[in-house]
Amino acid sequence: MLLLAVSIVASLSIGSAGISFADVWGILLHQLPWLSDQGHGWSQGEVAVVTQVRLSRVLLAVLVGACLALAGAGFQGVLRNPLADPYTLGVASGSSVGAAFIILFGLQFAIGIWTIPLVAFLTGITALLAVIALSRSRGVMGIETLILSGVIIQAFLGAFVSLMVSMSQGVINQILFWIMGSLALRSWSHVYMVLPFLAIGLPVLFFYSQSLNLLVLGERHAANLGVRVEKTKLVVLIFSTLLTAAAVSVSGVIGFVGLVIPHLIRLLLGPDYRLLIPLSAIGGGIFMLWADTLARTALSPKELPLGVITALVGAPVFAWMLNRRMRGERGDGQ
Amino acid sequence: MSIELVKVSQQIQGNEVLSGINLSFQRGGFYGIIGPNGVGKSTLLQLLAGTAQPVSGSVMLNGGEMSEIPRKHLARKLAVLQQGGLPPAGFTVREVVGMGRFPYQSWLGGEEDDPSSIIDEALEAMGLSGLQQRRLVQLSGGERQRVALAKLMVQQPSILLLDEPTTYLDIGYQIALLDIVKSWQRQKNLLVIAVLHDLNLAALYCDELIALHDGKVASKGEPAEVLTEQLIRELYGTGALIVSHPLTGAPQIMLQPGL
Numbered sequence: 001m002l003l004l005a006v007s008i009v010a011s012l013s014i015g016s017a018g019i020s021f022a023d024v025w026g027i028l029l030h031q032l033p034w035l036s037d038q039g040h041g042w043s044q045g046e047v048a049v050v051t052q053v054r055l056s057r058v059l060l061a062v063l064v065g066a067c068l069a070l071a072g073a074g075f076q077g078v079l080r081n082p083l084a085d086p087y088t089l090g091v092a093s094g095s096s097v098g099a100a101f102i103i104l105f106g107l108q109f110a111i112g113i114w115t116i117p118l119v120a121f122l123t124g125i126t127a128l129l130a131v132i133a134l135s136r137s138r139g140v141m142g143i144e145t146l147i148l149s150g151v152i153i154q155a156f157l158g159a160f161v162s163l164m165v166s167m168s169q170g171v172i173n174q175i176l177f178w179i180m181g182s183l184a185l186r187s188w189s190h191v192y193m194v195l196p197f198l199a200i201g202l203p204v205l206f207f208y209s210q211s212l213n214l215l216v217l218g219e220r221h222a223a224n225l226g227v228r229v230e231k232t233k234l235v236v237l238i239f240s241t242l243l244t245a246a247a248v249s250v251s252g253v254i255g256f257v258g259l260v261i262p263h264l265i266r267l268l269l270g271p272d273y274r275l276l277i278p279l280s281a282i283g284g285g286i287f288m289l290w291a292d293t294l295a296r297t298a299l300s301p302k303e304l305p306l307g308v309i310t311a312l313v314g315a316p317v318f319a320w321m322l323n324r325r326m327r328g329e330r331g332d333g334q
Numbered sequence: 335m336s337i338e339l340v341k342v343s344q345q346i347q348g349n350e351v352l353s354g355i356n357l358s359f360q361r362g363g364f365y366g367i368i369g370p371n372g373v374g375k376s377t378l379l380q381l382l383a384g385t386a387q388p389v390s391g392s393v394m395l396n397g398g399e400m401s402e403i404p405r406k407h408l409a410r411k412l413a414v415l416q417q418g419g420l421p422p423a424g425f426t427v428r429e430v431v432g433m434g435r436f437p438y439q440s441w442l443g444g445e446e447d448d449p450s451s452i453i454d455e456a457l458e459a460m461g462l463s464g465l466q467q468r469r470l471v472q473l474s475g476g477e478r479q480r481v482a483l484a485k486l487m488v489q490q491p492s493i494l495l496l497d498e499p500t501t502y503l504d505i506g507y508q509i510a511l512l513d514i515v516k517s518w519q520r521q522k523n524l525l526v527i528a529v530l531h532d533l534n535l536a537a538l539y540c541d542e543l544i545a546l547h548d549g550k551v552a553s554k555g556e557p558a559e560v561l562t563e564q565l566i567r568e569l570y571g572t573g574a575l576i577v578s579h580p581l582t583g584a585p586q587i588m589l590q591p592g593l
Contacts, residue, residue, distance in 0.1 A: 213433065216421075216424075218421055220414075224413065225489070226406035228405055
């Protein structure tokens with residue numbers, strides 16, 4: 001939590017407009033009503049950069065990161081598969097189809113700035129419903145059929161995206177750039193769109209964290225201890241999907257966060273979902289914030305795709321931690 | 335505490351595995367379910383555990399339909415030792431044993447009274463006190479089975495279902511495990527129902543045996559009544575000699591090669 005606060009402060013102060021650290025804080029503090037009437041030495045433009053551009057983007061990065069890491073923990077808990085991530089069951093592919101379609105036909109502003117987020121959100125959810133329908137028989141969802149159905153839907157929808165990319169030369173970059181993920185040119189309204197999903201999704205998943213712990217022992221063990229296995233699986237899947245779809249619809253497909261952050265927390269603190277759920281959200285927020293800060297400053301003023309940064313930075317860190325952990329375990333055994 | 339099966343039939347993928355079974359189990363009894371492979375022993379145990387519903391007939395717990403009891407309430411009365419034991423998870427022994435308290439926890443994961451003394455007691459009884467901070471992945475199969483049993487003790491059930499509890503254990507662990515179950519059963523007057531592959535162990539520990547064959551109850555009663563040369567041939571298609579255990583008098587089976 002403390003690390004998250006420090007990261008937000010630091011990231012706010014870094015940027016291409018070259019506003020000093022002290023001024024950033026002066027501007028922010030002056031937004032508080034009881035401090036607003038003192039004299040100051042910064043311009044209206046600087047105020048706008050900090051409050052309209054940077055602050056909303058920083059908060060959005062934290063929210064998107066938290067949603068993805070939280071959803072990743074949820075998917076890994078239900079699917080009991082270390083390779084599961086928020087995109088395993090086809091949510092991202094569904095969203096990509098929707099977004100690619102909109103971009104291809106130039107409908108980005110058909111119903112205002114909400115067009116892409118709304119369509120991407122709906123098509124993402126639809127993809128998951130298709131996966132669940134495919135894998136449910138007699139009210140029971142088998143884990144293997146669930147993952148296989150996800151792979152099938154993903155491949156099918158992926159082909160659609162490729163088709164749309166190939167159909168139009170002119171907008172290829174736009175579609176690809178959306179798919180690679182970015183937080184550029186987002187506003188406060190995007191923050192408000194993601195926030196309610198996190199505010200509801202986090203407590204719901206936390207409510208099921210002890211059930212997810214018992215699921216680690218296997219579905220039968222959990223059922224015998226009084227867990228309602230099918231209900232737990234369905235609710236956690238649905239809320240993880242809502243979190244994923246919300247994040248993807250505003251930021252595009254940012255990989256790696258949802259896969260790796262829950263694993264990092266597990267490596268550091270063990271497998272207890274009562275810790276894993278809240279700390280994945282915080283860890284995902286911090287990680288995404290720094291990735292986005294790097295994305296907008298590394299080759300400033302050019303923006304880098306966020307999905308590229310998360311994988312480029314995240315993969316080596318994860319490999320290093322995994323390696324250190326394995327050495328530690330060998331040491332324990334002796 | 336009693337469980338009653340009334341005209342219970344069950345199908346698996348369209349095949350009838352159990353047909354019209356009537357059985358009743360009373361508190362304080364140690365029942366063994368025997369029969370050849372694929373005869374529906376584990377299916378029967380799942381019905382008794384309430385984790386599966388029969389296609390027809392009813393499973394009653396204390397005179398009420400088992401399917402109508404909320405899962406957590408059922409888990410306070412009835413605990414199951416699963417076939418194949420616990421997976422090699424990353425949780426510590428103490429954490430896994432503590433999971434046995436799940437049926438008593440509120441949604442926040444807390445209990446009115448601190449359960450740590452109950453957990454300590456179960457760890458002590460299973461000789462796991464020294465291993466409580468070890469992770470499950472670091473334990474042997476026999477040790478994991480003891481953890482599973484400690485988890486059941488913490489659940490404080492009055493009915494205990496065991497699905498082939500001795501499979502994959504060496505004879506030392508087999509006897510040790512069943513001794514613990516037997517003394518726990520006597521101490522708390524539990525109802526124990528065990529699916530057992532080993533007929534000799536079944537005869538040594540059970541008060542009553544139920545032999546399943548072709549989806550029906552082929553025979554039931556005290557071990558000496560059930561384990562006859564004729565029944566062994568009917569169930570397993572192999573000849574056997576039945577002798578009396580020199581110390582306990584329980585029937586014991588001497589296998590003979592078919593050559």
